Amino acid sequence: EAEVAQSPRYKITEKSQAVAFWCDPISGHATLYWYRQILGQGPELLVQFQDESVVDDSQLPKDRFSAERLKGVDSTLKIQPAELGDSAMYLCASSLLRGGYTFGSGTRLTVV
Amino acid sequence: AQTVTQSQPEMSVQEAETVTLSCTYDTSESDYYLFWYKQPPSRQMILVIRQEAYKQQNATENRFSVNFQKAAKSFSLKISDSQLGDAAMYFCAYKQGNTGNQFYFGTGTSLTVIP
Numbered sequence: 001e002a003e004v005a006q007s008p009r010y011k012i013t014e015k016s017q018a019v020a021f022w023c024d025p026i027s028g029h030a031t032l033y034w035y036r037q038i039l040g041q042g043p044e045l046l047v048q049f050q051d052e053s054v055v056d057d058s059q060l061p062k063d064r065f066s067a068e069r070l071k072g073v074d075s076t077l078k079i080q081p082a083e084l085g086d087s088a089m090y091l092c093a094s095s096l097l098r099g100g101y102t103f104g105s106g107t108r109l110t111v112v
Numbered sequence: 113a114q115t116v117t118q119s120q121p122e123m124s125v126q127e128a129e130t131v132t133l134s135c136t137y138d139t140s141e142s143d144y145y146l147f148w149y150k151q152p153p154s155r156q157m158i159l160v161i162r163q164e165a166y167k168q169q170n171a172t173e174n175r176f177s178v179n180f181q182k183a184a185k186s187f188s189l190k191i192s193d194s195q196l197g198d199a200a201m202y203f204c205a206y207k208q209g210n211t212g213n214q215f216y217f218g219t220g221t222s223l224t225v226i227p
Contacts, residue, residue, distance in 0.1 A: 033214060042116075042203050042217030043157070056214065089155055101207075101215075103149075103157035 002026045004104035006092050012110045018080035021107045025074070025094030029102075031055075034067055034077050037089040037106070046090075049075060082111045114139045116206050118218035125194045126226050132179075133189045133221045135204030142166075143209030146180065146187045151220070152200040160202070163187065165209070191223075199225045 005024040013019045025032050035043035048056040051072040069075040095101040115138045125131035148160040163171045163180050179188045204218040
């Protein structure tokens with residue numbers, strides 16, 4: 001069964017360091033999403049791509065977060081510098097234009 | 113903005129019994145979808161059941177069924193014959209009917225299944 005691949009699975013980083021997460025969506029899924037899930041809460045959208053273009057990044061803290069999907073396939077989410085409050089699960093999801101929404105297993109970030 | 117509310121942070125159920133998880137939502141749209149996702153400790157979000165707003169018939173997937181009350185904007189999940197493997201966080205989610213729109217999630221309900 002096709003899946004959304006994310007790496008690393010876990011990441012511990014020191015405050016003020018840079019950190020990056022990678023997501024490889026299901027082949028053929030044009031839409032890719034990055035969500036942040038703080039412990040005890042539901043996921044919240046950070047950024048949405050349609051192919052290589054950003055569709056919605058209204059909730060992305062652009063002073064420290066960046067996301068790219070250069071070839072419209074895999075994507076990288078970067079945080080620089082990381083802050084203690086960035087500790088969370090970062091979930092990637094992908095979908096077809098209509099339906100077929102699948103989540104990855106996430107990257108759990110701990111900032112110390 | 114759309115909001116999804118889950119008023120039960122925690123629920124418990126005896127194995128083999130039935131439990132209902134509550135969800136309400138707020139929207140002015142007429143074309144939308146509602147979902148229940150399960151998130152076990154492995155943290156991957158797993159789709160449990162989905163309901164199209166235009167369908168009057170409640171969705172059912174094996175032991176999982178929903179009670180969709182469109183006028184009341186209510187979307188509860190019923191789990192019958194609860195199993196130990198059902199223990200997880202359950203999230204209610206809303207998605208507009210247009211292509212590629214984001215999900216709006218509730219804060220989740222932690223379900224414990226008691227042997």
